[in-house]
Each structure stands twice: as structure tokens, then as C-alpha cells.
Amino acid sequence: MSSSEEDDIVLSRIPKKRHIISEMTPPTSIDEDDIPLKNSGKRKNTIAEDDDYEEDVPLVKKAKKANGSALKKVKKEPKTPKKTPTTPKATTTKAKAADKKTTPKATPKKETKSVSATPKSRKVAIKEESVKQETPMSSQEDEEKYKWWEAQDLDGEQKWESLEHNGVMFPPEYEPLPSHVKLYYDGKPVNLPLQAEEVAGFYAAMLETDHAKNPVFQKNFFDDFCQVLKECGGCGVDINDFTKMDFSKMYAHFEKLREEKKLMSREEKKQIKLEKERLEEPYKTCYLNGRKELVGNFRIEPPGLFRGRGAHPKTGKLKRRVKPEDVTLNLGRDVKVPEPPAGHKWGEIRHDNTVTWLAMWKENIADSFKYVRFAASSSVKGQSDFKKFETARNLRNHIDAIRKDYTEMLRSEKMQDRQMATATYLIDVFALRAGGEKGEDEADTVGCCSLRFEHITLKPPNKVIFDFLGKDSIRFYQEVEVDKQVFKNLRIFKKEPKQPGDDLFDRINPSILNKHFQNYMKGLTAKVFRTYNASKTMQDQLDLIPNEGTIAEKVVKFNAANRTVAILCNHQRSVSKNHGTSVQKISDKLKEYMWQKIRLKRMILVLEPKLRKKDPAYFEEIDDLVKEDEEHIHHTIINRQREQVMKKLQRDNEKLKLEKKPLLTEKDVKDKLDKIDELEKEYRQELKKGKPEVKSNMTVEKLKQQVETIEARYVTTSLQLKDKEDNSEVSLGTSKMNYIDPRLTVMFSKKYGVPIEKLFTKTLRDKFKWAIESADENWRF
DNA sequence: GTGTGAACTTAGGAACCATCGT
């Protein structure tokens, strides 16, 4: 076959390539790496014509490191922190939208128009609406009824016509510790300045968590703590050794507060909750194009210690308090700007209707932005969700062609194309994420394009073992069989001089890949494959479910389908710490049921011994129970009963103590204990004789009835156990919320007569209202 | 292409809450 021939050629050329590559890119140094890079463009063009994939040059991804940060700084410099629109964004085209006459009423309509009209490269579908902004905050009638999915699709650059909101909610000010609660350093109490005390408190409060035991966390915390301490003038003691810090007093104080909170009366708790709700009331909603909408995260994130996931180099760093001056609000031009907190000003006011955020601030850990956005149930989010699923759904019209193409392209002469095809295969088949490049100061996690040498192991003829940390440092481990050619390609991508640490896909990145995808379908990017395959899988799984059985059974089947999707997407959750015990409990229960059943059957035989011959199968299992197990179960039962009696005694006594009445003693429960003793005796007898006592009023009929009851319980419980095990490390929620087209769930609900409440929680019903109201029992993805 | 900023979706764990079995 031509394939192997081709491969032979390819492989035979490798030495040559190796030579070239090692000349061009010394394997050791990243910095030197970026020198050849500059030539790459030129070289590549000529070489590509050779049809010799071997010779085009890897993208050099790590090049920036050194001068990258320098660049960054240069860039940032012109950014004067003044009031002028100097953020990079503000100077770009879009920025005209953000153009800020901080005085909101400056030139309302003209500006709004120019906002939308400016972006040069795009045809902006804006019909110069002479915005009839009827006082939004008052129109309450139709808001409930607005169904955007039945309305016209405004699919353009402009995201809103008018926007009014009340700004953001700030966390409460820091409350100083009582004077007797202090940090101890080197055995002595320390008087910390308030700001430093707050930071120390962040750590103290989490003293018993895993985070606090992580050395990186400790170091980052300590560095930032010392910094803060220095900034506010120190504390008279030279604090320079983390190990001498004693947070125990502070920790105890926080524990006490926690306890007190728990012990608050029902009434008090209610009051506090009411008060909280009253305070957040104004921020919960906003007006979008005159209609009331829910805001999502209107609360500014409180300060604290950064809890990065996985091995994050910055974990433990201080997340500083956000001030109104740090916050940029985005709202309509003609609308009242909410009052900043007393004595403060907003950082900036924007009127950018090409974006959907309400407020924004810069965060100090990664130096990125945080946004206040609409809630998931809002029309804005609903629309983009709808669009996302429609894009994914549209992929079904192209997927065959795409698969055919990449299958062919796996053998391309051009290295970049081979990588592209192979990556597409992995993304399509194993639902990998795109895998963008990550920095030194982030956790080392990867996706498809950032997979490295050490992340896959090849086992001929075609087995691949993936083992890497993906998003959120969740491990992706799979042993799979792949297409022969994919296997060969991966082997080539790992060929010398590649070594651990090197990128497998050194000629592509998500950007290149996505650009390629655009050729097939508008809006097609790497992540669309995940959505498509998830929803497609769900559809296929649902198709397999017969329309029969109880609602509960159907729900179980639905969840099983959901689970296959979750597994496809590698959605995991950590096993809860008491998972082990609760599994043990259930299997104990199962054993006990089994024992009960057998015991009942033995009783039947006591009544009518000849039944055994008549129906040997029915009685077969009674031999399965060995004496030791039986004895053990007896013990468990007896112990449990005794414990229960004693526990109740204790509880009663506690009450009596409060009422100052005389306490009960063991004598008072003697009756009960005696009964248990009796039972114990009975069991012992039973064990000796090998058959149970049978009450005089028992009949074979009754006993058989009881056996059935027990059997039913056994089945239910074992299903429960299986479900628990299967689900212990799979998280169904993420795929239900983000990947499975909600119209599939709605379809299932209608077609199988399962109330939607059993499949979607309240929040999901709100989020997917559009789907619930638009899909019927015949809808297909 | 590379680098970066910006804006958006996706994600797991903690906190909170309701319900269930005893």
C-alpha cells in the first residue's frame, strides 16, 4: 500500500531532518530558539514547495519569554493612569464606543451611533434606532413575557440599545480582631497594623486546610504578608521567618465565630438573611433595552489569598481589596450613573454597547480583568447559548467532509498539515480541548496543541496512553487505540531530537487550527467539536432508551446517558471524603438483606422441609451464607441496637439536664436492653442449630411474601450502590449545563413523559427557558 | 506568525439548603 511506502520515505528522511533541525534549533536553549524563528517565514515558503514536510520549521512558541515581558512593559508605559482613554482597548477602533466624556449626557445619540458604526472591518447591522428610551426603570409589564427566541435575531456587533444598572456591591470593610486575639511571633504576641492583621487573618482562617500546608502557598502568602507589613510601617518586630508565626490564637478565634454562627437561633439566622437580601436587592437586577434582567455576579470579589488550582506558582498570594476607583462601569449614555460608595469615585464610566459586561476591574494576581455580567437566565446569555448550540448543530452538516479530509491529510507531505490533521483527530475523537500556550507563572496544564513529549506513550501497533493534566489540573488518563496513521504520526512527532519537555505539535497552535476550521464552516473552532460530540453522543444515547418503565427508571436511564457524555468530556469530581464509608455502609446493608433473605428461607424449610427438593433453585443460596459471616452480621445488628438505645439515653439526658430534672440511668432502659440480650441469645442458638426459630403464627405464604420484599429492597439498594460507585468521580452537571443541547433534554422530557423538573434544576430551567418553550418531543440535534 | 489585551465560556469545590431515614 502506498501508505507504508510513504511512511518509509518519511522515516528514511528523518535523519536528514534531524540534522537540519539540530542545526537550526539547538535543543537545549529556548532563547536561541527564537533566532531561527525569524527566518522561518522565508524558509518555509520555499521549502513547502518541495513537498517535503520535513523541512518546514517548527513554530517557536517559547520565544517570547525573554523579550516578551519587556514588550509588555513598553506597551504599558503609555498607559497613563489618568482619565483619558488610554487603555490599549480604548485607543483602538472599538474604543470610540468607550469614548468617555465622563459626563454621561455629553452627546447621547450621536455617540451611540458612532459606537456601532466605527468598527471598520465589519458590517454592523445597526439600524440607527433613534432609541426610544422610555424610562426603563418603570416598565414592568411585559418584561416577564419577552421571548427573545421568538423575536427577531439581532445578530451584529451591537449588543444592546440601552443599559441601566445600579453598579456593584462591595464586600464589607475589614473588622479588626478583638484586642486579645493576636498573632504570635517567636512565642510573643505581635501588634499588627490593621492591614497586615487582615492578611494574617486570611491565612489563620484556613490554617487547617490543605492549602495552608502547601509550601508554595505558605511562601507566597508570607512574601505578600511581609510586603503589606512593610508598606504600613512594620510592627516593631522583625518578622522574617514563617515558621515562627503562630496563628493558633487567631485560628481559635475564627473557629469560635464559626461555632457561634452555627448556634444562632433560627430567628436570628432568618433576620441576617433578610438583611442580606435587602442590601443586595438593588444590584440583583438591571434594565436591558428597557426590560428587567437578572445580573449574575454583582458582588465584587472580596480580598483573600489566591487559591490557585493544581500546582499553581501563585497560589497563596494576596488578592487585594478592590476599591471603587478600580472599577469601570459600563452602561447606557442616557442613564443615571449609580452613586459610588461615599467618599469614593468610580474608576471609569464607559458606554460601550458592543460588549455585554456591566462592570469590570483589574485583578492583581494574573493582571487580568474580572467582569460583572448578566445572569445565566438573561436574554443576552440565552442568545449566545442558543447560538453556540446552533453552531455545533450545524457541524453535523460538515463533519463527514471534515473527517474525510483530515483522514487524508494525516498522510500529507507537509508536516504542518499532518500535525493539523492529527490534532483535529484527537480533538474530534477524544474531545480534547484546543490547548493554548501557558505561561511560567501558571499551573502546568495542557490541551491538544500544547501536549508534550511526555504526555503520550506509544504502544505498537496502535495503542496510545494519554496521561496529562488538563484544565483545572484534572488528570486525563486514557489508554486507547487510534487510527494507524495517527499512531505513525504521533511517533514521528516524538522522534529525535524531541525529548521530554518538547511540544508534540510544534508547527501548529489553536489559532492556526481554528483558522483552518473556518474553511469548513463559519464559526467552527476547536471547542465546537466538544459541544457537537457531546450533544451528538447524548442524542445517540437517548435514542437507545426504550419508552417504558416508571418515571424514576427513565430518569436513571437519562442520567446514564448524561454520564457517557460526562466521561467523554472528562468531567470529574473529587471523591467526597466519606465516600468510602458510605459505600461500606451500603454494602453492609446489602449483606444484611442477604442474610435476612436466607434466614427467611431457612424458616420456610423449618416449616416445610420437603420444599427444598421441590424447588432446589429457590433454596440454593441458603448455603452461600457461611457461619462466620452470619455471626458477624449478628454482632453488627446487636451492637447497633445497643448503641441506638444508649444514644437515645444520652440525648434524653441532655434534655433533662437542661430542664434540671433527674437523669436516667441504664436501669431505665433495662427493658430494651433485656430484649436485645434475648435476641442475642436467640441468634446464638440459631447459629448453633443451623436453623432459625419460627414464630408460631408464621406460614410459608407469609414468609415467601417477606422474601420478596427483601429481594426488592436488595435490588434497589444494589442499584443505588452501583450508581454511587459509577458516579463517585464523574460530574454530570458540567455537561448538562454547557455541552448537551438543552433541547435534547426537553425532547426527552416530552417524549418520555418525564417532568422537566426531574431533569433540570430550577436554575437550569431558568437558563434553558428558551429550549423548554421551543423544542417538542420530535426535536433532534 | 507572534504577542497581547479583552471578552467571553467552562469548570470544580465550598457553602448552603432541603430532604430523608431513623
Place this chain on the structure above:
DNA sequence: ACGATGGTTCCTAAGTTCACAC
């Protein structure tokens, strides 16, 4: 009536993607 338990919501970190400057 009560704690354990499991489900739901909240929180915010961690991704992807896109536009733009170079």
C-alpha cells in the same frame, strides 16, 4: 426531631477565541 446526606447554588479560577499591532 435531628443529624447525615445528597443536591443546588455560589464563587471564582481557568480555559478559548478574537481582534489588533507589530
